[in-house]
Amino acid sequence: MKTVKIVVDVSMYPSIEVLKEPRVSDQISKQVYNILEKNRQKARDSAIIKACKNAVSLLLSKKKGVSPTFLSVYLPLNIIESSDDTVVPSVSSDEDLLETSVGEDDDSIHSDQLSSSNSQGSHISFSLCNNVMTANTTFEYLFDYFKHSLSINNKPMNLEKIVKDVCSYAFLELNCSVNIRMLKKEISRQISHIVQSARERAAGKSVIEILRTKNVFSLIFKSIDSLNRLEPSMGFIRYKNDDYLSPSLFIRENNDETAIFQFYPFSNIVEITINETLVRKALSSFDLVRALDTSEIFNLVSQCVATYDLKLNLPVFEEILKTKILFERSTLNSSYFLTMSVNVAEKEDQIDKVNEQSHIDDSHSFCEEEIDAIIGRTYNTRGVKRSYEEDPISVEPNKNIQRRNKIIKDQRDLLHLKDTYHLTDSAFNAIFKYIQSKRKLCSLKQIVQLRKNTNSKFPIAYTKTSSYVKFEYAVRTAIFVAQKYELKLDQVEKLNIRFNMDGTLIGNKHIVAISINCIEGGRQCQMSTHLVPLALFEIQKENTELLRKTLPAEFVADIKSVKHISVGEKNIEIHIRLGGDLMNAVYVFGLSGFSSNYPCVFCTQHKDDLHITEETAYDKITTEGKGKNKKTNTVHIGPTSYHDFTKRARSLAEQKLCLAKKNNDLGYKCEPLFGDLFDYQDYCVDTLHLKLRIFDVILKDILSYASRTGKYGGEHLAIIEKKIEILNQHCKRTIGNRFFFQVETDDKNKIIASHGKLSGHLQDLFFVDNFPYKEILGDEVAKSVRSVVNKFKELLNEVKHNSIKRKGHLKRLSLEFVKEFRQSGLRTTVTPYIHIIGNHLFEFDEFNDLGDYNMQGVEKNNDLLSNIYFSSTNLAKNPLLTMLQKLYRMLEMNFEEEAERNAMAEFARTGVYDFVEALNQPKSLHDDDIFFYSNEQQEIDSDDEFKETFNRSIEDVAEIEDESDIDLDESMIWAPEKRFGTNFLPRTENRFKSFRRS
Template identity: 70%
Template sequence: MYASLEILKESGVIEEISNKVNGLLKQKGQTARFSSISKASKNAVSLWLSKKKGIKPTFLSIYLPMNIVESLCDTVVPNSSSDEDNSPINITENDSNISEDSQSQFSSSLSQNRHISLSFSDNLVTADVTFEYLLDYFKHSLSMNNKPMNFEKIVSDVCVYVFLELKCSVNIRALKNEISLQISHIVQAARVEAAGKSIIGILRKINSFSLVFKSINPLVEVEPIMGFSQYRNNNYLSPILLIHKANEQIDILQFYPFANVVEITFNEFLIKKALSSFQLSRTLDINELISLVTECALIYNLNFDLPILEEALKTKVLFNNTSFTFSPFFLNVVLKFVQVHEVQTDFDQTPINDSFCYSIEEIDAIIGPTYITRGVKRSYEEDPILVEPNKNMHRQNKIKKDKRDLLHLKDTYHLTDSALNAIFQYVRSKKKLYSLKEIERLRKETNKKFPIIYTKTSAYVRFEYAVRTAIFVARKYEQKLEQFDILNIRFNMDGTLIGNKHIVAISINCIEGGHNCQMAKNLVPLALFEVQKENTELLRKSLPTEFIDDIKSVKYISIGAKHVNIHVRLGGDLMNAVYVFGLAGFSSNHPCVFCTQHKDDLYVTEETAYDKCISEGKGKNKKITTVHVGPTSYHDPTKLARSLEDQRVCLEKKVNDLGYKCEPLFGDLFDYQDYCVDTLHMKLRVFDVILKDILLHASRTGKYGGEHTTIIERKIKILNQHCERTVGKRFFFQIDLDDKNKTIASHGKLSGHLQDLFFVDSFPYNDILSDDMAKSARAVVNKFKELLNEVKHTSVKVRGVLKRLSLEFVKEYRQSCLRTTVTPYIHIIGNHLFEFDEFNNLEDYNMQGVEKNNDVLSNLYFSSTNPSKNPLLTMLQKLYRMLEMNFQDLCEREAMSMFAHTGVYDFVQEDLTDFDSYTEDHISFHASKTASNDEADSEEEDDLSTEEIENTDEIEDEKELEESMIWAPEKRILNKPLPRSENRFKSFRRS
């Protein structure tokens, strides 16, 4: 198309190419900023000209970034760049009815204000604004202010342009939403680009921003109203724009009707007319406003409540009286319709006189003559009754007695307010309360669906059953679950103390189901074990061998006709990982769970690597070797990463070598790369360490005796006042009486969300620490909070930001001199946290839902119906009943049970009709069994004594437990566990 390559260097050719690219985008329903297209065209031509002269290209490829290309049907939020054209667009359009001189009052504010320039094309208004114009909005978005943002300045400038220049209407509410959304996107993009630096600085550097508004409706001019030029469309409930020139000023009113409300917008000149008589007579003259609004309403046969209309206008004008100092200014009033008049048909238009009056003579002829009273009516005064009649006192006393009995029932049986309120709501909605016998029968029938294997100290289900249930729950949140070739199952194992029992609770969830599957109500319970203490050897004795072998045997799950590989990953805190992997713990010389770094070198990161001299032998046999100590990795064996093979080799040589204590609890089920750090416990432990170090330094006063005690008490008073302002009195400080040095000790539980409230900027660092130490402690806390914000920020991930923040935190912590060593969690932050973020999603391994599930277990234990018999069994049954009720539809619950037992369920077609026969057989079987039991109960009910009834209940419980052990896929599970090969997840077990 072009004769030579030199022609492409001309500016006119670049503009022609950019126009062609813009045309191609519009054909595909897309758009982009012209400056970005022009820049991409220049880059493409420069790349073309830089090629070798021997190669003659035949076409020109122009590359546009995806983030600048947007759909025409979506809300346009343009990208801000420093190379945009910042020249203001002059507004020079004139209206035929309103001269240029009359508009000078409004257009002067836009022409003189170089910070905003407006243009109109394709039914879109583009506002090019500067940083100074949006500075107040940026500060408001970045502050902690919860008040709504005031957009009156932008709205007024846009309205002046749209009303006077374009003769269009504006949806004020939609306009404010567009402004808020686009400013939020600009601030969010600047926040990502800042990466911890000044966001205002980034925005100031950009300097020019473009806001695009599409809440504009074109109007046409029609006949005038009350001397006002009228603009509206022919369609029903079209916006109406009224403009009138009088005394060198312009009155503007917009009437914007919706389905049941109307939005009225008018400018400051109409407001000044209303206030003209207020200073003299203290009354508002709003007759003109009411007349204009009424005339607009009559066009569409709309009706208002006139007193409400007057009060709304007066209130709006008076409450915004102080805002009329600047020009232009617009007021917005929203009113609700009383009714919408329908157009009468022809036969309804005949006038009917409903107010026909009769004369006195005609009334006498109809009802007879009437006479006045013959005397003066005597007044009657009733004597007051000093004593109220004893009416309904028996009923009132009975109501008081019943209420008191209900309160006594609630207190005696420990019914919570929420439980009693739920029962009231159920009775109110269902109009019926079933007997306890029926509820117990239903509970027994429901428990039979759960194949729970139990002993006196354990209760668990088959692993395949739990995995299928977890997949069914995950399918509720991820509809395309069957498209995954590998499903990752998180194996959550955590110990908790319930009463006098130490319980190890194991649950699972499907990671591909999303974060909703991590919630406590969606976790699938796998097992409950009672142990004496949490350590590897006691857990090895408590966990049945069949349970461990059953977990190892599940390699894949059939979803429809597809076999999906199952990858089991470990979840839990670091202490749980120590027990599972058989490590020596945090007190050993190699305390890290993921690497074999020595405890003296835990602080080493990429920035602090060094060469270490190690001496061996004595005297003449003494040898000195130099070893490079650098950063470690959790997956790279060359950087001291742990592995099962190294553990096997070390245990053959020496116990506790490199921190390996014994064989892993589950054998080779979990590799070290299958475990990821829990950010919840990381946050808790690091904040605990920081607080402990702060209190340790605050307890060092340099004084002795009573003077030391006085200083400590003053600091404790300051800390307790800070606690009351932030977290309440649940957490407090006092002098540690067990320590002879009289140090500051904390008491109470400071959970995760309370730590965020406690470590705020107003924490009294300077009041309890020296100046240098206070500055260092504040820097450490702020740097750690910045790190946590980046971990939580999952929408946009910037590569390298978390690594930089991790290294900066470890460096800041070391320089603060809070303590000379670092803890394992701080070592993980400096060496492994950013690796986990690179290869995994850190939020997938958050244990907050598991911790909440432990609280649920405590409530279930103390509320179990048979705690003296089998509390673990009852707790596991309740957990499964609660999980089942997440599906409110009975067909879904039956489908989940059938899929968990047999693996039969068509996820693709989402058709539950296949389960009708199964549901009917299931219900009919239980119904016949229930009917026979009812007949037997009715025949023997009179003859059974109390003792015999108790024995009968025990027998039924035993039968229920025996029937609950029925496990459909048991024949498909091999009795002998298969040996695990090197490629663990490709050796399938046949099903």
């Protein structure tokens, strides 16, 4: 089961044993709830309390008598819900659902949303007619239930709020009984019907918005039965009918508290319901004597059992009652009803009667010896039935030993093959699943031939230091992949293609990998397995001039020539956007880089003024000339923009004018790598590298400040070592030993230095709330640095998780972060990435979708290239060609059907894909039978050939340039469930209508 880890600071408690106390447990649960609320998530209170208790128990089993520092609470992923609105596609209606009336009111309702645990009377009203209760509710009251019905989780719906309101009205106002089980079924069925009707009306739009237009929803309940008032008993007013199995209701009002008890008998079980007043009374003595006072509830149950003449196991009921009450301790401050069910045992006279009826005359039965003579000897199985290989037959002990030894030998041989040829666990498991699926292994020679046939589909041009395809071919392939996720892609007039360019070091080779994806296809097209490879180049070093010499002129010209793509009869405009980190943008645009006086890629702000934002603009006084010619000028230094040229935004025209004067003017070093292919406005910052670099800067500044102790010699070293010990302990608690700190000498000074790689997810774990700011930095700076980190986390959360753009919100967070950073005491200057946050990030968010330019998939693709290169058994003659071919084969294998793979290759070459004629012809059952029979016959006929080729396979290996599979967690080599399934639609619903022959 997948879980979410939440780290809670418990260092304020003296020992681990204290964490078991109810008061402390409630405080820990509250911290977990607050952390979830910050992340716009929520979970049931009972689930949080249970997870916290499990975490405390686990900590106690590992460490006893030790002062706690932090507590790791693990919540199952399926119980966590997002607080954001959910919109799901419409599905087919269910004709079996009952019709439920939905009332409408012209008056608009303005009220706050209700949580599942709190309800307000103004949002629900009741009426009773002919033993049928009608509840009129508002949208706000049912919002959580609608949201649950629209979510993709499989958890049961929490009906506590509405059940409590219905029961309270039925018990107190109507003095009626309530069938709780039937009531929950009625609520769930009617809410599902309301949501289903709204889905049909929504037609792909937001279902929540359709439901929001309805002001009143009417729910009908038939699980309410009227009761007659009887004489009081045990201080309770009693209600019951004359029927034998009529439920009993007990109500007692005393000191502004109302105790409610319902005894609802069925044929085989009894349903008992009590309210929070009786639960609170039972718990009143628990904190003092650690025992529950359930005598009153037990007496009520005993009286009802005697009245109905039922055989109920009262000790078992008492244990169930105590367990339920203890589990509900956390909800003492709220009102609720507690329901439990107890089985009813059959009476002895009924059991005897059944035994008499089932008595069989065994005078003609056979003994065991006679049965064995007739049907053979039988053996009793104990526990799980054993397989044939493991079944011990006592009469053949030698054969059992031989069989067991043979199994062990086969397993050892298989382990030897796995270790000798470096088969990973995932690769071995994939092969095992392949064999389990009743498929046949073929020889290596056949695999090599298939690989050659597949490679022949890809028109790859290559040299010793390069390998690439035509840009139009790659664009068509990207469109084909994007069509799988955006069905209306053929209706757009312009497609945006992201041009991903990134360098990576593979062994001793510096490789520049270029890939593309269609932005309109969505985030799925950014995954490493869905990126379309365009080119691989080997260079000596990454810079503009070497890239200009390495990239073939025809390759650059080919990219520039593609302005439109013909798809069937339609001509679609292509707009190429640049993707990559800031360093790659420096190379592509021909800039001087971060060490120049104008380090920003998007504007020409001087490095001394990078910290300027809207809030810190000022007038700067400058002087020109000397002596009598000296002049004083006032220049306004204000915020910059990435698109507004009046606010110093960069442009190709400005670059051309500056290069005509002198080099490095305003940071322009040379002409852009691709000429006028990319404007500066075609590039957007990558939020992945922005996060990595800024966290790196914060950590570097923290270590730099912590290394300044104001002491010298051994005293300075002792302080440094103590801080390093604190930091290393924090690393072990959060991310393990992969990242650590130690003392290093910098210019004869002892400083704190970090070692290891702190990647993105490790940064989130490292900079948690219990990071030892105070112990490392001191009181004043620690508070401001903590504020900087939390502000940056809030900004990242807004960029990553908030799908609804709130006007001005990201801008406010950006300006606050830059202000907090400069006031933190770590440094007064800012880096280019922090300058981008203060001036450009909110502009990107306004005019673009920042998620479209995230480079996480590209970085994973670089790791994939390394795996391909190092997993080859033999050194390839043309490694770049081999890697590009394998990338295309893996991309092609995303399509499960062979027809789809052939269609992708055909469309990429020609732009013609006739889905209607080529793929939409239905196959008859007879044809399918012949197809499978042919495969069966072919397998039988090829057995001899398989044995022969298998014997020759060892000789073939020496002649074949082998490529081994990749060790990936999400391997697409044999995972049909992860591929694109092909569901051929009827002609009228074909989703590729524009891809037809003219």
